[in-house]
Each structure stands twice: as C-alpha cells, then as structure tokens.
Amino acid sequence: xxxxxxxxxxxxxxxxxxxxxxxxxxxxxxxxxxxxxxxxxxxxxxxxxxxxxxxxxxxxxxxxxxxxxxxxxxxxxxxxxxxxxxxxxxxxxxxxxxxxxxxxxxxxxxxxxxxxxxxxxxxxxxxxxxxxxxxxxxxxxxxxxxxxxxxxxxxxxxxxxxxxxxxxxxxxxxxxxxxxxxxxxxxxxxxxxxxxxxxxxxxxxxxxxxxxxxxxxxxxxxxxxxxxxxxxxxxxxxxxxxxxxxxxxxxxxxxxxxxxxxxxxxxxxxxxxxxxxxxxxxxxxxxxxxxxxxxxxxx
Amino acid sequence: xxxxxxxxxxxxxxxxxxxxxxxxxxxxxxxxxxxxxxxxxxxxxxxxxxxxxxxxxxxxxxxxxxxxxxxxxxxxxxxxxxxxxxxxxxxxxxxxxxxxxxxxxxxxxxxxxxxxxxxxxxxxxxxxxxxxxxxxxxxxxxxxxxxxxxxxxxxxxxxxxxxxxxxxxxxxxxxxxxxxxxxxxxxxxxxxxxxxxxxxxxxxxxxxxxxxxxxxxxxxxxxxxxxxxxxxxxxxxxxxxxxxxxxxxxxxxxxxxxxxxxxxxxxxxxxxxxxxxxxxxxxxxxxxxxxxxxxxxxx
Numbered sequence: 001x002x003x004x005x006x007x008x009x010x011x012x013x014x015x016x017x018x019x020x021x022x023x024x025x026x027x028x029x030x031x032x033x034x035x036x037x038x039x040x041x042x043x044x045x046x047x048x049x050x051x052x053x054x055x056x057x058x059x060x061x062x063x064x065x066x067x068x069x070x071x072x073x074x075x076x077x078x079x080x081x082x083x084x085x086x087x088x089x090x091x092x093x094x095x096x097x098x099x100x101x102x103x104x105x106x107x108x109x110x111x112x113x114x115x116x117x118x119x120x121x122x123x124x125x126x127x128x129x130x131x132x133x134x135x136x137x138x139x140x141x142x143x144x145x146x147x148x149x150x151x152x153x154x155x156x157x158x159x160x161x162x163x164x165x166x167x168x169x170x171x172x173x174x175x176x177x178x179x180x181x182x183x184x185x186x187x188x189x190x191x192x193x194x195x196x197x198x199x200x201x202x203x204x205x206x207x208x209x210x211x212x213x214x215x216x217x218x219x220x221x222x223x224x225x226x227x228x229x230x231x232x233x234x235x236x237x238x239x240x241x242x243x244x245x246x247x248x249x250x251x252x253x254x255x256x257x258x259x260x261x262x263x264x265x266x267x268x269x270x271x272x273x274x275x276x277x278x279x280x281x282x283x284x285x286x287x288x289x290x291x292x293x294x295x296x297x298x299x
Numbered sequence: 300x301x302x303x304x305x306x307x308x309x310x311x312x313x314x315x316x317x318x319x320x321x322x323x324x325x326x327x328x329x330x331x332x333x334x335x336x337x338x339x340x341x342x343x344x345x346x347x348x349x350x351x352x353x354x355x356x357x358x359x360x361x362x363x364x365x366x367x368x369x370x371x372x373x374x375x376x377x378x379x380x381x382x383x384x385x386x387x388x389x390x391x392x393x394x395x396x397x398x399x400x401x402x403x404x405x406x407x408x409x410x411x412x413x414x415x416x417x418x419x420x421x422x423x424x425x426x427x428x429x430x431x432x433x434x435x436x437x438x439x440x441x442x443x444x445x446x447x448x449x450x451x452x453x454x455x456x457x458x459x460x461x462x463x464x465x466x467x468x469x470x471x472x473x474x475x476x477x478x479x480x481x482x483x484x485x486x487x488x489x490x491x492x493x494x495x496x497x498x499x500x501x502x503x504x505x506x507x508x509x510x511x512x513x514x515x516x517x518x519x520x521x522x523x524x525x526x527x528x529x530x531x532x533x534x535x536x537x538x539x540x541x542x543x544x545x546x547x548x549x550x551x552x553x554x555x556x557x558x559x560x561x562x563x564x565x566x567x568x569x570x571x572x573x574x575x576x577x578x579x580x581x582x583x584x585x586x587x588x589x590x591x592x593x594x595x596x597x598x
Contacts, residue, residue: 136465137466139484142453142491143460143488144457144461144488146461162530165435165534166534167534185438189442192439193439231467
C-alpha cells in the first residue's frame, strides 16, 4: 500500500492542496475558497477538506482524508486559540500547522540553508541556518514591515499632503494621488484614518510606476522602502553568514531589486518551487520517515 | 454702559473663558470641563456656558451671556456639522467659532505678522502674512504631523522591534521600552494595533530623556522628527518671507529646539500671551469695532 502526504497552502483568498507519494512526487492538486483560520475557522476547515478531496480526485484516487498526514501552511498560525480550534477538527490522520512563511521558505530554498524575504502588503524575512529557522520583521503595518506595500502606499499619501502644503515640491505622483481624492486633502485624511494595510497598498503600484518615469517623490519613497528591506536583509545575512540561496517572494518581489543595495541584488536568485510544493515536502519530511529537517519557527 | 467680550479656549480636557472690556482688558476668568464639540457637543455647550458664567462672577458682574459677543477657539472646528450644531445653540449675542490654532496664533504673536508651530501629540503650523492666515500640516497622525509626539512614540516602538530583530542595534531606549512590554514583541504589536495618537505619544518623553543621555536610537528618532518640523517651518518661512515672530507652542515646544536646524532655532521667540488671551483679543477685534484683523483660516 502506498502512503500519501498532503500539503496545504491556505490564506485569505484561497486554499490550495497537493497530494504526493512518499517520494514527494505530486500526483494531484486541488483548490477551494478562503481559509482564514482567524476570521472564520469553520469555513477554513470546510475549504481545507474540499481542496484536499479535489487533490485526491485529480490523482485518480478515492478521497480518504483520514488516511493521510498533512502539513498546513496557514496565515494567522501565530494565534494559538485559532490553531488549537482548527487542529482539533482537521480530518487528517496527523497534521501540523505552520506559518505560510515556513512553507514558502521550504518551497523557495528546498532543504538547504538560505533565506527568503516575502515583500507584499506586509514583509517578513525567514532564514534557515544549520537547520534552524529564524524570523525577522513581519510584526505588521503599525510598527514594523518597513518597505512593505502598505508602508509605501502610506508614504505616498503622506507625500501628497506634504506637497499640498508646499513642504515638499509637488510632483506628478503627488498630483496623481491627490487627483484620486478629488484634489481635497480632507478626503486623503478620511481615507487614511480607516485604511487597512491593503488599502494603503493599493497606491504602491503607482509609486513604482512613477519612479520608473523619474518622479523624484516616488524615487525617494522607494529609496526609503528599499533601505528598510536592505536593513532586514543585512540582519538575515548575519543569521545565515550570507550563505545559501536568497529569494524575494510576494507581490513586490519583481519590482524591488533595482532599488536594493547591490550587495543584496547580486545574491538574489529565483525560488526553486512555490509554497504549496514546500508544504508537501514538509509533510513527507515530517511524517514520511524521510531524513529531513523538521520545520521550527517563531509561532 | 460698558460692552464686554468673551474669549473661549475649549478642548478635550477643559474649557477656559475670559471676559474683557472693549479695550481688551481681561476682568474675569472661568474654567470648566471638557468641551469637545465632536464627541459630546451638548456637554461642550454646558461647559462653555459654565466657564463663561464663572468669568462674569470673577469680574464681579451678574452673568449675562446673552449680552456678550464671543470668539471660541475649539478643537474639531473643521467638522462643519458639529460647528453648526454648537453655533446654533450658543447662549451669546453673537459668536464666532475658530480653530484652537487661530486663537493660539493671536495670543502668541498678537496683531503682527508671524507664525506659530504647535508641537504636541499632533503638529500644526499657522502663519499670518499681510493679514492672511495660512495653515500647514496638521492633517493628523496617519499621513501627516511628522515630528509630532504621536509619530515620535510610534518610531520608538518601531525601533524597539527593529532592535529585537537585530536589524538595528539594541540600545538603552529600546531595552527600556521593550521592558515595559514584558520583553515580548507581540505585546508591542497588540498595543500598537489599537493605539490612538495619544497612546503612542506617551512614549515620547522617554525618547527625549534617552536622547539627552546620548542614546543613539533616541537621537536618531529625534533627528527624524526634527527634520519633519524643520521642513514645515521652511514652508512657513516661505509664506511669511521669514518675517515676524516665530513661536513654538505645545507640549514638545520646550524640548525640540536643540534638535532643530540653527536657522529656525535662532528665530524662535517666546509667545506674547496664551491662546485664551488670543481668543479675547479676537472677540474685541471682531465685534468691538476696533481696527483689527478678522481671523480667517482653513476650516
């Protein structure tokens, strides 16, 4: 009888599952809806099971969730209550819940030492050195995640108010953003007061777009953001002795490199595989008896 | 028969009133409770009337609110609905509601041209040039008020997380702040997620205290804040052609000067009088037939 292993990559918009045999070969995949264990754990459980069944079906197998061991990489895994609630209700033989960052690291750098920086609406950096995982930044928008999409968008709104007040020169970027608020700074303030990180992040593509055209304010904002990323990467390099693969992941990963310090830009490489592949690999390692590195991370 | 004029300085913690004769001589003062017209307009109205009656009493006069003209400097005066609600219910013969900044300006620089910077939990800069008022910054914590107490406190919390992650060196300031959160960065994050500007601002005295002891992180934070203040003062100087009195007011006014650019530090002078005195002066100017400058400002 063949043993199968499940990897799950679950987040706020979708849940993806991959089924692999004990050699780690993926034989089926499935996708379902949101699996946010913090805001709606029951729906998350439903979608985790649904994506898993679809992976069995794609593999040409009768779905038998109770027979498999799984590793789930879930956003929000740092909140103990939610994890305990979900873990107690999972349909699998055995299961481990890790952070979305841990499966992304495994996918991107495989079993070797190395590090990733996830730069999207937020930022987090994860390094593996001699098998140990270390997490840097990722504390969220309010007091961390310098250089994240949310922070860049916030800086862009701030910049347009500075320009409105003639504290900074008015540039095309500030003019374009102010125009989106009907030219009224009060509208910017009203928006910012209630804005969530993702709301600020919606202005970030504009910053990259105008920086490419040479807009001084946009370039200044990106330099500020890049300094935040560079400093976090320096901390990561200290942890890893600058050895192994270094990958940027997340929505801003393709955009940031031209603005980063050369010492980092020159070390960046493409991820080996995606986070779902990382989750499957961890499932095989954790439960397959394969010689592997057990995921350990903050949270 | 003598005409009397009332000045009111109302805010979130107290309401102060001063009664003056037509020459602007203050003959009585009164103080009551909070007068926040946004959050509790009815209580604000009650406290405005109470402080006014006490000013009559101190002047040895029978309270006769319906006989006086008043100028009220109130925080939250930029929200039209609240102003209209309160204005329609004031007990005075005639009354004008202006911002707290406008009465502070009048008190600090009198009738001449000049400017003030109010640096407290938030910041706002008001300049008068050839009789016209101009407001700079003051859009609030989320996308403005660089260098404000709220921003400095937020930077201090951010700095202690950067130090925790070894992105920046751990200094005494970061160690002290982290200790207030039981050494657990999660506690910092939880606090920051719900913190209001005043909550962040509570960490600001610590920043000045440690900067004075030479703490590198504290000095860096204050330099960042001071750059924000310097740039706003540059914008103010452009408006005023660097003429007239320049005063810093607010809780951080005594602390900031050593960190400001020399070009600003050398121009700072003490305010002539306080905001309440400014409100009375504006009441006499506005309603007393005296040759005066009518307050006009954004909002």
